Amino acid sequence: MAGPGPVSPRLPERILLEAVAAELRLRGYGTYLDPDGSDYFDLAARRGDEVGLVEGKVGGPAAVLGQALRRRPWADWVAVVLGSARSGERLVRRTSGRRASVVGVWSYEAGHLREHRPAALGRAEGSDPFGATRERFRQHLLALDRGELPAGIRWSSVAGAVRRASGGRGFGEWRLDELDAGPP
Numbered sequence: 001m002a003g004p005g006p007v008s009p010r011l012p013e014r015i016l017l018e019a020v021a022a023e024l025r026l027r028g029y030g031t032y033l034d035p036d037g038s039d040y041f042d043l044a045a046r047r048g049d050e051v052g053l054v055e056g057k058v059g060g061p062a063a064v065l066g067q068a069l070r071r072r073p074w075a076d077w078v079a080v081v082l083g084s085a086r087s088g089e090r091l092v093r094r095t096s097g098r099r100a101s102v103v104g105v106w107s108y109e110a111g112h113l114r115e116h117r118p119a120a121l122g123r124a125e126g127s128d129p130f131g132a133t134r135e136r137f138r139q140h141l142l143a144l145d146r147g148e149l150p151a152g153i154r155w156s157s158v159a160g161a162v163r164r165a166s167g168g169r170g171f172g173e174w175r176l177d178e179l180d181a182g183p184p
Contacts, residue, residue, distance in 0.1 A: 058083040077119035079104030
């Protein structure tokens, strides 16, 4: 009876994101790795008024592309970073449609970050349905920089609040957009 096959070494997702954060800092961006610890936004980046989001995955390129597309309203651009150049190349070949082609595709392998497809800026001229959402997100990043936004606010609840059985919410369960309005 044969034993289990060799275990393939998997690069931790955090290493991918740290490599991208280092590269973005070289490009003049401020970076925010998993800013609230809930892993909703893997990496946010801001340079002036421009905001970008990067989603990382060591496996499952289709899933990470879906995540990036769902995060697009909050940023001017989105990208994904994968754990191998082969996965990056394959994802680019499979996603040439209008909606997916705006998502940047990067890979990190053997200590090198490679850009397979650049992230496209998504600001619409004239009518922009997500302009207010991006501006609110940008303001929250600025508040983080100024130390005005406490750590522990769950960014994953941007779209909705988590309710406890008791009906109350803990500090980390408030939505980011509720901070502007103040307590009820």
